[in-house]
Structure formats: structure tokens, C-alpha cells
Amino acid sequence: MLSPILSIILATTALAAPGIKIAGCSVANKQMDIPAGQTQLVNPTIPPSFIGLGLGVQNYTCSSAGTFTSTGAVAELVDISCVDSSRLTAVTDAASEIWKQAPKGISIQAVIKALSGVDSAFGSSIILGQHVFVTNPITGVGINPKWDFTSASLKGHADAFVVGARTGGIPAPSNPAVNIDWLMVNNIQGDLADQIFRIETRGGQPPSTCTPGTADISVKYVSQYWFFGGAFSS
Numbered sequence: 001m002l003s004p005i006l007s008i009i010l011a012t013t014a015l016a017a018p019g020i021k022i023a024g025c026s027v028a029n030k031q032m033d034i035p036a037g038q039t040q041l042v043n044p045t046i047p048p049s050f051i052g053l054g055l056g057v058q059n060y061t062c063s064s065a066g067t068f069t070s071t072g073a074v075a076e077l078v079d080i081s082c083v084d085s086s087r088l089t090a091v092t093d094a095a096s097e098i099w100k101q102a103p104k105g106i107s108i109q110a111v112i113k114a115l116s117g118v119d120s121a122f123g124s125s126i127i128l129g130q131h132v133f134v135t136n137p138i139t140g141v142g143i144n145p146k147w148d149f150t151s152a153s154l155k156g157h158a159d160a161f162v163v164g165a166r167t168g169g170i171p172a173p174s175n176p177a178v179n180i181d182w183l184m185v186n187n188i189q190g191d192l193a194d195q196i197f198r199i200e201t202r203g204g205q206p207p208s209t210c211t212p213g214t215a216d217i218s219v220k221y222v223s224q225y226w227f228f229g230g231a232f233s234s
């Protein structure tokens, strides 16, 4: 349930202009928490370069088999470098609630403003960049995830993007029917990062069946994205 204050913030700041600057705090001491007892996601031995909170949608189309297949995703990545490690999970939960309840067409800045009521670290938070899907730039076949900071926190750095290919994945440790998989993704193009992990997912899963011929759907989700290596850091 959104507090009245959050509701007012969401309602009154929908037209706020985007704010763009470089990421806030060093993440050199942050450690990514991934489940033990699995071999799909391997924690890098180097510190992360960036940690972003993705707020967006996963898109699906209904296949002739009556199941939804992914057609990509689009998300804004909010810098969470200044959030204390002990608060990362709680902040992700709160962001998921706010995002789920945000009215259609709300600006990401309004959502960030609402988040600043959850954790003071968001008071100075910025947009790191955008997450989209693009045609595979190497093979020209299929779509691959891209994280692009060139229009936001790393404006002017033409190589501040990464296109990746999934190399490992596990079902979300909690509620995997609702929450999308946790992933490990390796760089196939760009200088932003060598590896990207999608963890702490909230939402994003489609219904288990659909009627062929029905419209495409978008399912809201939130997740943490951890970036390792690359030519930049926060």
C-alpha cells in the first residue's frame, strides 16, 4: 500500500525534467550475494563497477503453442551505489511496490523521488542509463540485452554501453512463478562492462498460458543489475 505522501509525490512530479550526472558513491566494497549450491552464476573475483536498480517491463508475445515468449524488455537503471549494503534488499522490495503502483506514464524521476522517501540515498540518485534489447550485433540474428549509459550518466562516452549474451541463469530463489530468473550475461560488444548480473528480481513473469492471437503484453519488473569490469566505474 502506498503512503499518502508517496501518492502525492507520484501525482505531482510526473512532468519533472530528467536529471543527469555521474554516479554517486564508490561500489568497490559492495559484494554481490548469489545463492550457494549452484554453478550457473559465478561471482566475479573483482569488485563491481556499477550497481543499478532496473525499473521497467518485460515484453511477451503469445505463441501458437499458447505460452508467452519473451520479445525483450525496457527499463531505466537508477544508481543505487549510495544505498547501504544492508538495505539493498529492502530498497529493492520497496521500489517494486512503488513501481507496481505507479500510474501509467509516470516519469522515472517521479519514481526516484518516491524512492527517496524509502531511503535517503535516493535523494541524490541519478539515472545510470537504459536497458533495452537490440538485434544481435555480431550475428544479426535474434535479440540480445543492451545496457546503455551513453544518454545518461556517461553522456559523451560513445562506448559506454554493453550488449551481452546470457551465459547462465537460475530460477529466482523466491517465488519463481512471479519473479524472473537471475542471470549471468557476458559482453559481446561495448566497453561498459565485461559481465552483467541480473539478481534480486521482483515480478516480470508472464501468466503461464495464453490464447494464441491475443495481444502482446508487458509485465512490470524490478531487479538489481550488477556490472563488472569494463572501462568505467562509479
Ligand SMILES: *[C@@H]1O[C@H](CO)[C@@H](O)[C@H](O)[C@H]1NC(C)=O
Pocket (backbone or CB within 6 Å): 057, 058, 059, 071, 072, 073, 074, 132, 133, 218
Ligand atoms: C515493450 O513494451 C513497451 C510498452 O509496454 C514498449 O514501450 C517497448 O518499446 C517494448 N520494448 C520491447 C523491446 O519490446
